[in-house]
Amino acid sequence: MGFGMNNIVIVEDNLAKGISLAEQFQELASEKKELNLHILAVCYFKPDSESAQKDIAVSGQHDFAIEHVTLWNIDKRLDDYMDSEEQHAIVIMDYMLDGDGSEEIPMHRASVRYARGLDKDKADQLWLYTGTGTANYNILCQLVGEEHVLNVRESRMDYLRLGLDKEKFVNALNANALVGL
Helix, strand or coil: CCCCCEEEEEEECCHHHHHHHHHHHHHHHHHCHHHCEEEEEEEEECCCHHHHHHHHHHCCCCCCEEEEECCCCHHHHHHHHHHCCCCCEEEEEECCCCCCCCCCCHHHCHHHHHHHCCCHHHHCCEEEECCCCHHHHHHHHHHHCHHHECEEEEEECCEEEEECCCHHHHHHHHHHHHCCC
16 A cells, blocks of 8 residues: 555544544545545544543444554654555644643644644645634644645534545645556
């Protein structure tokens, strides 16, 4: 599975939302086979390891990995996914990760710090979203660039749907799918 495959990694602090988002990508994969979508993992961001492992254990079986990440290992795990030659990944990340040490300061959020530290090529592998209202959406767009922010179509307690039809995002998926043909 090298280039040509769109490997998706989702970073979310609500495991049920992360799983529902992975399922949305699975639906898109079956509708648009030409995009060559493969869901690699849901990275479940939670500071408390014991609680995270319990949540993962009760979440059931899935066609993708569910991996616990914390503030201490998130950057390295995302780098590993994005740099891997075998599983070159596109990361879809929640803007607000509970317990990220930001103390509600937008520039200190783990997602923003990670995004702003990427070089141009890797930045095209990262997409962010927020389901916490227009003000946060606008802040996120200012901090990382609107072209890398996906719209939230629907968000409930345990369910999330993104607008995956953003032109730049679709173009990135198409470009990846064509590489190596």
